[in-house]
Amino acid sequence: MRKRPIFKDQTLVLLTKHQKERVIAPLLEQTTGGKVVVESGFDTDQFGTFSRERARPESQLATARLKIAKGLELCPADIGLASEGSFGPHPLMPIPWNIEMVLLKDKKENIEVCGIYQGAETNFNQILTGDYDQVLAFAGKARFPEHHLIMRPDSKLSTKIVKDISSYDHLKQAFNWCVSQSSVGQVFLETDMRAHANPTRMKNIEKATEDLLAKLYVFCPDCGAPAFAVSQRIQGLPCELCALPSKMILKQIRKCSKCGFIQEELHPDGSKAPAKYCDFCNP
Ligand SMILES: [Zn+2]
Ligand SMILES: [Zn+2]
Numbered sequence: 001m002r003k004r005p006i007f008k009d010q011t012l013v014l015l016t017k018h019q020k021e022r023v024i025a026p027l028l029e030q031t032t033g034g035k036v037v038v039e040s041g042f043d044t045d046q047f048g049t050f051s052r053e054r055a056r057p058e059s060q061l062a063t064a065r066l067k068i069a070k071g072l073e074l075c076p077a078d079i080g081l082a083s084e085g086s087f088g089p090h091p092l093m094p095i096p097w098n099i100e101m102v103l104l105k106d107k108k109e110n111i112e113v114c115g116i117y118q119g120a121e122t123n124f125n126q127i128l129t130g131d132y133d134q135v136l137a138f139a140g141k142a143r144f145p146e147h148h149l150i151m152r153p154d155s156k157l158s159t160k161i162v163k164d165i166s167s168y169d170h171l172k173q174a175f176n177w178c179v180s181q182s183s184v185g186q187v188f189l190e191t192d193m194r195a196h197a198n199p200t201r202m203k204n205i206e207k208a209t210e211d212l213l214a215k216l217y218v219f220c221p222d223c224g225a226p227a228f229a230v231s232q233r234i235q236g237l238p239c240e241l242c243a244l245p246s247k248m249i250l251k252q253i254r255k256c257s258k259c260g261f262i263q264e265e266l267h268p269d270g271s272k273a274p275a276k277y278c279d280f281c282n283p
Helices: 019-030 060-074 132-141 168-181 200-215
Strands: 011-015 035-039 080-087 094-107 111-119 126-129 147-152 162-165 188-192 229-236 251-257 263-268
Touching: 011 019, 011 060, 011 168, 011 188, 019 200, 060 080, 060 094, 080 200, 094 200, 111 200, 132 168, 132 188, 147 168, 162 168, 168 188, 188 263
Parallel strands: 011 035, 011 080
Antiparallel strands: 080 094, 094 111, 126 188, 147 162, 147 188, 229 251, 251 263
């Protein structure tokens, strides 16, 4: 179904220097009718880098907001876009975890929507080694050379760094150089998580953009504004066996950020909680 072009002929400013427009622009332009304009006149590394030259001073969401503010300052428009990712271990399991956010802000309409992807689909990894066979095994697992690598002598904190490794010749050269610079003959090798150097991450940014669109295309029943978003979820869905309240969602509340209209939705995940989620039946 063709969707209403809610940003028809409007400019959407995206601050990026890592080619994120490749996945963000086609989706947003086709659906919303807006024009994504890339603003690359600012070094977004100042908001933090994955390879630790500069720590990210703010949270993921706050950093995305800073990028939007900077983009709209450099390229005057009403609507700004930013993408911000994070990588680390899953909070409960020993697997790598990626959270991607694509944030949209419409200053004039007072709308802010955040599209999110989170999942284990990432090559995020690091190794400390002096053995080139291990370097090759790591590269294979990281889906090199389509996915680029970063290498340092000694440790992850070394200020000596080889970036943009994207061929086996360069990998070997980097290894020889880093070993020669190391006091113990070891290199620290890691996956490059910048979007243009990591097709898997680019795909996840695309998924977050799809989520952003899904959230944008819910309209306020009162004033018709887009992004009629869930602002609160309330637990307590009754258990199917004992009818006591569970941790599952009983109702969610949507709020229009333009006119303030509020709507309650009962039972977004079904009307009874399976007993396996009940603290009484299945403690
Ligand atoms: Zn409204
Ligand atoms: Zn129960």
